[in-house]
Amino acid sequence: MNFLSPAFLIGLPLVAVPVIIHLLSRRQQKKISWGAMRFLMQAATRKRRIWKITDLLLLLLRTAAFAFFIFALARPLMPATWLGGSVPREVVLVLDQSLSMSRLGGSGSLFELHIQKANAVLDELKPSDSVRVLLAGETPEWLTSDSVPAAPAAIRKLRTQISELKPTLAAGDLVACVREAADLEAAKDKSARVIVVITDGQRFGWRMEERPLWAAVQTRLEQAAIPTSVSLQSVGSDEPAGNLCVNNVTAPRVFGAVNQALTFTASVQNHSPQPSAATLLNWRVNGQAAGANTVPELAPGASTTLTLSHGFDAVGPFEVTCRLEMDDELSADNEGRLLVQIYDRLPILFAEDAASPEPLQNDAPFVLAALGQRKASDGKREWRSVFEPTVIESAAIASTDLAKYRCVVLANVRSLAPESVAKLETYAHNGGGVWLVLGSQTQEQFFNERFYRGGLGLAPMKIGTPVGDPNDRERFFSVRATSDSHPATALLADFQRLDLDRARIYRRHQFEPFSGKDVSILLQAQSGEPVVVERKLGRGRVLVQGIPLGVSWSTLPLCQAYVAMLHEWLWYLSEPSLPKRNLVVGESIIEGAAGQSQTAVLTLPDARQVELSAAPGISGAQFRFAGTRLPGEYTLAAKGEGEKVSRFFVQRNPQESDLQPLTDADQQQLASTKLFHVNAGVDAMASTTRLEIPKHPLEGWLLGLLAAVLLGEIALAGWMTHRRNLRVTPVTMG
């Protein structure tokens, strides 16, 4: 036992004072030679035992009062384990809800075994323990907001919550969970923390190659507020499991027009240690069969891609899925999914300051022709393209509601009011696409001042004096796409199909080198100088083209690639303002609140529902949800909108399909930290770590006992005094 003020223990000998007084009082007893002993003995025999007890009790009470007082002054501390208790621990139970836990193992799924193991851990808890449950997924999520004491009722409730858990499509970041658990603020009444991680032993999720990360985790564990250790309990096998999976489904664009084919690519990989057998990959669009591919035999670790080209004959959302027609241990990753939106019309704004009264000297006729303009029988103009342009002069921008358009094309603009430039910048920030097409009327100074604006404006680079002579048709340069992976130039880079390289550029505006940062070059001259540059501004995209869209400076409109280029870039610029249905984990769900609906219900992949309220957004009221922690389908049903349901799909991490277990070297690396214990029980943790057993201050109890003892002494002494002073009438002999 320790004492906070041990100096007061010097007074311990005072405990003997009542005993000394008692003994002295006995010595001072009178001696009386007495004759009537028989009456005395008769009376005393009955009461003697009571006197002795009361006398002794009084002595004990007085001695105890001294002792309690002195000990209370000394402020003792009692170790919590003295009364047979155990070291109070905080147990953090990490449950793995990742995709790999849904694979089969033995008599059931690994997830079922893992729940049984979790219950076994709960059975091992002592009454002084407390427990918290952390769910391992893409990011750690606490199942319990606070620590749950190891009381039967609370544990029963916790078991019910755990039994309702299901595996998800998420990857499990177990290192993050260990770090999260280690960072917990230590409860004052707990001496140790045990982090029990129940998992299938999959290597992915432990990030074993990230040595600096592990060093940081180890430091965190060692410097935790209370001694902390980690118990890794595996429910999986040490043998690597076979798994053929669909890593993902991608497409250059998830938006399209009616009857316009889109190409979908599925990546299939063999994570097995053995070669995989050939199988089929079936495609479906909105549940209807859309095609099939043969997946060839794949060597261990090898992957292949399979494509589907599909035209959509209606407007609206479509779900494109592909599924491997085979059963393996982990079937949840045998399917890939992509959500596609097909449009009928997408309005764009085309603003041009005509350079010449001759139409063919301007850009608009070529653009409108590329968009398939035609006159309908009623005289109205129709567009074969999904993009429906509205043509204005640049001065009209100030009075135009840009929000109605998916992108704005500014062609050969002579000048623009500052308010219009600001309006365009705001439009781009809010997700709109801006295509600045330079031409003969472009003023470098105006451009650099208003559009470049020191790098803060729409344009990513300054422009300089144009080079080349549009009248000299002998001197020209060609252009090419800089990348076949950029979504805006992937098609243009295919010289087999398109003839972009045959376009002759006679004159172009120059971009000043090193005048911008984070600039993306879409087209460059053969000399390497940029011809079309891009920057991301806010949520939107801005393209700056150094040549007109007409034939005044180039033969570009005469190439086959012109129409493709126009459409590809209009799609690329429009995309940020179109609803994003395919998300990655953590990416927010944003949906415009159409009509009068102010609330919506979002259903998550684990069937939980969240109510959302519309909040003012960039382009009107919006429903926003940032908690996309789980991969899978999210459905948003706006209240009051009838059957309107918007669907979103959060893609899973394909690395979670690699079921390789922790190797021996990995386990040794974990064990070398001396804080990780593989397959050790919860109780084993306490004996192997440095523990500081908490001590409870006792002075409160001692003062309470002192008060009780003093009350007892007063009561007993009072009773004895009362008995002593009872008026008794002496005997008269008569």
Add this chain to the structure above:
Amino acid sequence: MAAVAISEVFDAKDLARIENLELLASRVVDGLLSGKHRSELKGGSAEFTEHRGYVPGDEIRMIDWKVFGKSDRYFIKQYIEQTCLQVIVVLDGSGSMGFGLKTGSKFQYARAVAACLTRLVLRQSDSAGLAVLGKTVRNYVPPRANPNHFQAMLQLLRVAQPTGETSLAFNLTELARRIKRRGLIVLLSDCFDEIDPLKQAFQFLRARGHEIILLHTMAPEELSFDFGGWSRFECLEVDGRHMTLDPALIRNDYLENVRGFLRDLKRMCGETGADYHALPTDKPMGDALAYYLQRRSARLKVT
């Protein structure tokens, strides 16, 4: 043997207080009618003292014919007439009689009473005897009517000391066997003994024709038990017997025991025909004894 001064045993004032009183027996006693007592029995039981010349009217049977034969003159034998009342004062000499704190000890008190009584008895021409009881009849002075007999008893009273245990019943029974004539037994004791054996002893005495007077002495402390603080009570009769206690805690029970004892004692006396009188030692002896004698005389004269 040097004469014992009265003052060694009792206060002369106390004697003066009772000198004019008498100790009467309530029953007809043996012996010649003489003095205050009547006797049923014929025949003399006088004691010769001297001769005197015959005068007409004297009883012829009183002539000492031996002296006539020698002197040829008629002489009458003079006798001290043996009183019809034989009083034996029995003094309890047990250790408990030695108790006394504020007052003198009970033994001193009883001794004084014994002395006064014997003196009174002799003065009224009755015979007085004395017995001091211890474990046995420690000392016994047979009853005599001779006034000089008082000294012998006074001597005994002077040297007697209360000590040890006693069995009143046994000793009284033994004493009864020694006493040839019926008489008056005056027991001076605190009677700290079992009541039933004492009752049997009294009955034995009564059966032998004795009259019993119990002069019960107790100290005021024994009647109040007004002690304070833890005390060690050491037994006066048995060496080594003691009790350490807080008197206040048992006072009530002790006094109840004493009340019960007195009640039983008085009842026993009533049942056996013994005359009970309390003599607490804090009452002046003379007054207490005088009060008793007066009351007894008055009672007996009425009957």
